[in-house]
Amino acid sequence: MSQRRPPRVVMPGPVEWLRENLFSTPFNSVLTLVALFLIYWIVVPFVQWAFVDAAWAGTTRDACLERENGACWPFIIQRVDQFIYGFYDVAERWRVDIVLGALAAGLLWLTLPRMPAKRGIGTLMLTLFPVVAFVLLVGGFGLERIPTERWGGLIITLVVAVTGIAASLPLGILLALGRRSELPVVKGLSIAFIEFWRGVPLITVLFMAVNMLPLFMGVSVNKLLAALIAVALFSSAYMAEVVRGGLQAIPKGQYEAAAAMGLGYWQSMIFIILPQALRLSLPNIVGNFIGLLKDTSLVSIIGFFDLLGIAQVGTSDANWATPNTALTGYVFVGAVYWAMCFSMSRYAKHLEGVLASGEKR
Amino acid sequence: MSGNGANAVEIQGLNKWFKSFHVLKDVNLSVAHSERVVICGPSGSGKSTLIRCINALEPHQEGKIIVEGVPLSEEVGQVEAVRANVGMVFQQFNLFPHLTALENCTLAPMWVKKMPKKDAEKLAMQYLERVHIPEQANKYPGQLSGGQQQRVAIARALTMEPRIMLFDEPTSALDPEMIKEVLETMVELAETGMTMLVVTHEMGFARTVANRIVFMDFGEIVEVATPDEFFTNPKSERTKEFLSQILR
Ligand SMILES: Nc1ncnc2c1ncn2[C@@H]1O[C@H](COP(=O)(O)OP(=O)(O)O)[C@@H](O)[C@H]1O
Ligand SMILES: [Mg+2]
Numbered sequence: 001m002s003q004r005r006p007p008r009v010v011m012p013g014p015v016e017w018l019r020e021n022l023f024s025t026p027f028n029s030v031l032t033l034v035a036l037f038l039i040y041w042i043v044v045p046f047v048q049w050a051f052v053d054a055a056w057a058g059t060t061r062d063a064c065l066e067r068e069n070g071a072c073w074p075f076i077i078q079r080v081d082q083f084i085y086g087f088y089d090v091a092e093r094w095r096v097d098i099v100l101g102a103l104a105a106g107l108l109w110l111t112l113p114r115m116p117a118k119r120g121i122g123t124l125m126l127t128l129f130p131v132v133a134f135v136l137l138v139g140g141f142g143l144e145r146i147p148t149e150r151w152g153g154l155i156i157t158l159v160v161a162v163t164g165i166a167a168s169l170p171l172g173i174l175l176a177l178g179r180r181s182e183l184p185v186v187k188g189l190s191i192a193f194i195e196f197w198r199g200v201p202l203i204t205v206l207f208m209a210v211n212m213l214p215l216f217m218g219v220s221v222n223k224l225l226a227a228l229i230a231v232a233l234f235s236s237a238y239m240a241e242v243v244r245g246g247l248q249a250i251p252k253g254q255y256e257a258a259a260a261m262g263l264g265y266w267q268s269m270i271f272i273i274l275p276q277a278l279r280l281s282l283p284n285i286v287g288n289f290i291g292l293l294k295d296t297s298l299v300s301i302i303g304f305f306d307l308l309g310i311a312q313v314g315t316s317d318a319n320w321a322t323p324n325t326a327l328t329g330y331v332f333v334g335a336v337y338w339a340m341c342f343s344m345s346r347y348a349k350h351l352e353g354v355l356a357s358g359e360k361r
Numbered sequence: 362m363s364g365n366g367a368n369a370v371e372i373q374g375l376n377k378w379f380k381s382f383h384v385l386k387d388v389n390l391s392v393a394h395s396e397r398v399v400i401c402g403p404s405g406s407g408k409s410t411l412i413r414c415i416n417a418l419e420p421h422q423e424g425k426i427i428v429e430g431v432p433l434s435e436e437v438g439q440v441e442a443v444r445a446n447v448g449m450v451f452q453q454f455n456l457f458p459h460l461t462a463l464e465n466c467t468l469a470p471m472w473v474k475k476m477p478k479k480d481a482e483k484l485a486m487q488y489l490e491r492v493h494i495p496e497q498a499n500k501y502p503g504q505l506s507g508g509q510q511q512r513v514a515i516a517r518a519l520t521m522e523p524r525i526m527l528f529d530e531p532t533s534a535l536d537p538e539m540i541k542e543v544l545e546t547m548v549e550l551a552e553t554g555m556t557m558l559v560v561t562h563e564m565g566f567a568r569t570v571a572n573r574i575v576f577m578d579f580g581e582i583v584e585v586a587t588p589d590e591f592f593t594n595p596k597s598e599r600t601k602e603f604l605s606q607i608l609r
Contacts, residue, residue, distance in 0.1 A: 262473040
């Protein structure tokens with residue numbers, strides 16, 4: 001359907017544009033000046049530091065010491081392998097490459113518009129991929145075992161984030177349904193679970209999972225596995241509340257129409273209620289995913305060398321002691337997180353548009 | 362169509378409360394097979410609640426409801442068995458907005474009756490033709506007019522091939538120019554011999570289509586009469602008052 005557009009307006013000149021957009025009222029003029037000042041005060045020095053005055057070439061800290069007012073990029077360039085693989089055995093890094101490549105290819109395939117066989121690829125990503133990725137990363141079946149203590153960098157960050165995301169959505173949906181259940185026991189347990197996890201900070205949960213659980217239970221649990229479970233349970237509680245918000249927005253008539261046609265509880269949920277509720281909560285669901293991705297950096301505090309952990313290791317390396325090493329490391333890690341979060345956010349925006357045009361309310 | 366049991370619907374001594382509010386008071390009503398009963402009465406008199414008890418969208422506390430020989434009870438499976446026999450059309454249509462008209466109609470046959478998709482689509486198209494909108498099959502509810510949506514809702518209920526159809530003010534949410542198309546669809550349905558319980562204020566429909574008219578007030582059935590009696594010679598004062606308000 002084509003919409004009628006208003007007739008095209010002749011483009012205003014630069015002076016009119018400035019007056020209309022930046023100086024239309026005294027208050028706007030003040031805001032414009034404040035913004036200009038902030039740009040001058042923060043952005044300019046940052047660009048100066050990160051690009052103009054930065055050291056780019058070189059393989060040791062000497063290059064950076066020469067340019068002491070700029071970022072020390074050789075530090076990142078020399079350690080890019082560590083940022084990706086951590087301390088994963090060099091000869092076995094091809095295994096990580098396959099996992100990362102498959103993950104990237106799968107996500108691209110599913111997110112790019114007009115790709116064929118999305119359903120098939122999606123099913124593969126949810127079933128075959130986790131199994132293959134697990135075997136490749138951990139080892140076994142003739143592959144050398146690589147203890148998780150040696151994993152690090154992007155792998156740790158992604159493993160924690162992706163398992164957290166993949167586990168929290170279905171768990172969150174079940175908890176949200178449980179919280180709205182008419183069965184008192186199911187409802188009570190769901191509420192207790194959700195409110196427990198929402199009441200404790202993630203960092204304490206992580207500490208308890210990796211330090212205290214083995215102590216209480218007397219068994220040694222893989223530290224990474226314990227952290228993964230903690231993150232999944234923690235984020236599923238938040239996801240439950242997001243999904244519940246969507247469920248509450250579905251009119252009673254939808255449940256009644258489904259029931260009147262003889263659909264059972266699970267059928268109504270799967271075909272009628274959840275598709276609508278999840279669509280409504282999509283922005284918040286993605287918001288949760290983004291929060292979760294960023295929260296994975298907390299595992300650096302309990303001794304994992306995720307992206308942030310690797311940056312910290314590097315900054316305490318005497319061979320790279322320069323005034324700018326630490327800052328460069330944090331800026332780099334921040335930029336990587338930002339790129340991942342921003343892509344998720346843009347994709348969600350795009351998806352909202354696609355879904356909205358589907359039903360044209 | 363012959364059902365199991367003497368009557369299509371048998372309601373005996375029905376009482377229902379919302380918390381302490383006594384919404385249905387000792388209601389007795391029998392509806393024969395192929396009978397068309399119109400239920401009317403002032404707003405809040407319990408008309409919706411009564412027909413919603415018939416397919417157990419509302420639970421009741423006292424009395425017996427037997428639908429096509431199946432008593433509504435707490436027993437597992439009884440509610441499903443009754444709902445399989447009863448279709449319902451709502452005032453607000455309650456179509457599923459994320460599904461096309463066709464998908465709205467195939468969902469229950471596919472998942473409740475386990476019909477293969479191809480067959481369900483054929484069946485759904487048959488009923489969309491019956492309500493005269495096969496050309497809208499692939500549109501979403503949001504792209505249809507109110508009258509079209511309500512006809513899809515009727516087709517959706519019919520795809521389950523119910524023995525009884527309940528209508529709860531099916532035209533009240535419609536603009537006047539769309540009421541006619543929906544009423545015509547209902548008249549055609551009546552001509553097929555469907556058992557129908559219709560809550561409506563459309564007195565023209567009641568007069569021409571109903572076998573009996575039930576008048577409710579304050580949760581009670583005040584009067585049950587043929588359309589002729591009801592409009593020309595109502596017995597109770599409350600009915601007279603209601604008619605004088607509605608037939609101005
Ligand atoms: N779920 C409910 N909880 C409490 N009261 C209700 C509920 N549904 C309806 N009622 C009340 O029951 C009475 C009958 O409602 P209803 O059957 O919808 O009347 P009608 O359809 O005749 O307008 C009204 O007073 C209404 O406020
Ligand atoms: Mg009503």
